[in-house]
Amino acid sequence: MRRPPxxxxxxxxxxxxxxxxxxxxxFLPLHFWVLSKALTAPDQLDRMLEFTELPFVKLAEFGLVFLLAVHFFGGLRLLALEWLPWSDRHKTLAAGAVAMAFFLSGAFFLRAV
Structure with a gap:
C-alpha cells in the first residue's frame, strides 16, 4: 500500500x-539589533549579556543551534537531490542529518550549561 506523500x-x-x-x-533581525547595542548602547548590551546566562535562554540557544544544524543538513540534502542519483536510502540519510543536527546542538548545549 502506498503512503500519501x-x-x-x-x-x-x-x-x-x-x-x-x-x-x-x-531570529536574525533581533540578533543584529542586539549586536548593534555594542556600538550604540554598551550598557544595554551588558544587561542583555547578563540575561543570556539564564537557564531558559541557554535552552533557547540549544534550539537555535539545532535549527542552524537542521537547516544546514537540510541544505546538503537538497544539494544531494539535485546532484546525486536518488535512491531509497536517502530516507536514511535525511534521518541521519536530523540526528547529526540534534547531536551537534546537544553538544553545544552541554558545553553552554
Missing part, C-alpha cells in the same frame, strides 16, 4: 527545512 519522511524533512529557515529568518 505528506506522510513520507522526506516530505517531513522538506517541512523541517522550511520551518527552520523561517525561524532563523525571524
Amino acid at each position: 505528506r506522510a513520507h519522511p522526506l516530505w517531513l524533512a522538506f517541512i523541517l527545512h522550511r520551518l527552520s529557515g523561517l525561524a532563523l529568518a525571524l
Whole structure:
C-alpha cells in the first residue's frame, strides 16, 4: 500500500527545512539589533549579556543551534537531490542529518550549561 506523500519522511524533512529557515529568518533581525547595542548602547548590551546566562535562554540557544544544524543538513540534502542519483536510502540519510543536527546542538548545549 502506498503512503500519501505528506506522510513520507522526506516530505517531513522538506517541512523541517522550511520551518527552520523561517525561524532563523525571524531570529536574525533581533540578533543584529542586539549586536548593534555594542556600538550604540554598551550598557544595554551588558544587561542583555547578563540575561543570556539564564537557564531558559541557554535552552533557547540549544534550539537555535539545532535549527542552524537542521537547516544546514537540510541544505546538503537538497544539494544531494539535485546532484546525486536518488535512491531509497536517502530516507536514511535525511534521518541521519536530523540526528547529526540534534547531536551537534546537544553538544553545544552541554558545553553552554
